[in-house]
Amino acid sequence: MLASSPATVPQRAPVAALPRLTQARAPLTCAVSVVDETGRSRSVNLPAERDLTIYVDKRELVTLMTLGQHPEWLVLGYLRNQRLLPSVHDIESITVDWEVGAASVKTRGGVEAIEERTARRVVTTGCGQGSVFGGLMDEIDQIALPPKARLRQSDLYAMLKAIRERDSVYKSAGSVHGCALFRGAEPLLFVEDVGRHNAVDTIAGWMWLQDPEEMDGADKAFYTTGRLTSEMVIKSAQMGVPVVVSRSGTTQMGRAVAERVGLCAVGRATHQHFLCFTHPQRLLRDVVPPPAVDQTTSR
Incomplete structure (x- = not known):
């Protein structure tokens, strides 16, 4: 009797690695002294706004004013919503350092035509002054939301x-x-x-x-x-x-x-x-x- 050949196990395509992220943390509020309507001093909390400058492959991109609750996710979402990178797997790492107020993004292959794509900036009506690169309506007709979603x-x-x-x-x-x-x-x-x-x-x-x-x-x-x-x-x-x-x-x-x-x-x-x-x-x-x-x- 001939020995049967071992069954062939189908090989899955390797899953692209997610970016390495720091877990930078900073206080979300700070206590300050104020004087109320009666003239008495008391302590209240204020949101701890801070600046975070994003660098992509050592090129300065933008400075965001933020609480810094989840700064790495903020940087990821900013790159995604600006349509600068098509996939999260195009990013190798994001390193946030609050001592210098910087987020360093290292990509796997660079951002295509980054100079041209970031040359035009539209300041939006978002509080804290949001901005988007390029025309606000660019590629809007390519968005297809699920018709049956309720x-x-x-x-x-x-x-x-x-x-x-x-x-x-x-x-x-x-x-x-x-x-x-x-x-x-x-x-x-x-x-x-x-x-x-x-x-x-x-x-x-x-x-x-x-x-x-x-x-x-x-x-x-x-x-x-x-x-x-x-x-x-x-x-x-x-x-x-x-x-x-x-x-x-x-x-x-x-x-x-x-x-x-x-x-x-x-x-x-x-x-x-x-x-x-x-x-x-x-x-x-x-x-x-x-x-x-x-x-x-x-x-």
Whole structure:
């Protein structure tokens, strides 16, 4: 009898390595002495804003003002949302050093045409002065959000409740924005920063590090305390997230971009009241809403 040949085990393609990241930490608040309306001195907390200059392959790119809650994720998300690198695997490492206020990014093959792609900068309406490279509407028509993605109204209310009840820098020190990523009513990540654009970039960076099959944006919803500007809508759409909820309102361009890419923009969302500005078909009305209130103003 002839010996049978051993079964051939199929070989999997090697998985590209994720970038090496430092775990730099810095205090999110600092105590200062103030004088109140009665003339008495007391101590209060302030957000610890600091500058972080990003260097890509030793070339200075941009300086961000940030709390530094997750600086490596912030840098990743910034590179992703600026469309400077197509994949997280194109980055070898990110090293953050708070002593010099710098984040050093080492890529595996450089950034194609970086000089030309970063020559034009658009200053956006984000608090803390956000900026994007190139035209704000570049490649917007290439974004395809999942047409059947929906968010239950009951999950929307659960999102707002979870945000109200969580501990935050805002509750202790004020003067910051918060952003969060949800899967239905399940909170996945909550980030605060001095600008909402930094907070959304940090979430985008965290998503980039996850398994792409697990972190597909189709079943996610994004929450922000800030207004929905065109920049915020474009970044959310680039993350593949089809529903964005804001405690504040939206700008005209933010609404126009959301309409164009098929994103459901929900604003003035507090407790059980909200206004849906675009694509209301993405909301599944599974609860009886409370009586409507006048929410015609927006910030």
